[in-house]
Amino acid sequence: MEDLTQPHWWTLNHVAGEPGKWTRAMLIERLAKYEDLGIDFNSVFDDLVARGWLTEDAGLMTLTEAGEDGRLRAKERNLRVHQQMHEGIDTADFVTTVNVLRRMVANLGGDGNLPD
Numbered sequence: 001m002e003d004l005t006q007p008h009w010w011t012l013n014h015v016a017g018e019p020g021k022w023t024r025a026m027l028i029e030r031l032a033k034y035e036d037l038g039i040d041f042n043s044v045f046d047d048l049v050a051r052g053w054l055t056e057d058a059g060l061m062t063l064t065e066a067g068e069d070g071r072l073r074a075k076e077r078n079l080r081v082h083q084q085m086h087e088g089i090d091t092a093d094f095v096t097t098v099n100v101l102r103r104m105v106a107n108l109g110g111d112g113n114l115p116d
Contacts, residue, residue: 002070002073002074004070004074005039005044006035007031007035007039007041007044008044008047008048009074009078010031010034011027011031011041011044011045011048011054011061012048012053012054012063012067012070012071012074013071014027014030014031015027015054015061015062015063015067016063016067016068016071019061019062019063020057020060020061020062021060022060022061023059023060023061024041024042024045024056024059024061027041027045027061028041028042033111034111045061048067051066051067051070052064052066052067053066053067053070053071054067
């Protein structure tokens with residue numbers, strides 16, 4: 001088990017998608033709107049650095065080879081869970097359900113957009 005939280009996953013994917021672009025402040029600004037539990041993102045970043053999965057050079061984050069390997073393992077597990085969750089559900093029904101849930105979040109004042 002990788003012991004990853006959703007904020008870990010978000011961080012890994014953002015940094016992998018645009019290596020050397022993200023500073024802590026930029027990534028916190030980007031991700032904070034998707035959580036409402038008071039996540040300490042600096043602790044998440046520190047954890048990834050301590051694992052050897054993330055480095056920071058002049059404040060810019062880059063995944064290490066171990067970080068990319070961990071991200072890919074987590075991605076594979078996520079795909080298996082998504083396949084299991086979607087079993088027997090028509091794609092159009094799933095999309096409708098997600099859109100309805102996003103609308104409900106927006107109706108309650110939240111951000112119904114999904115993170116990249």
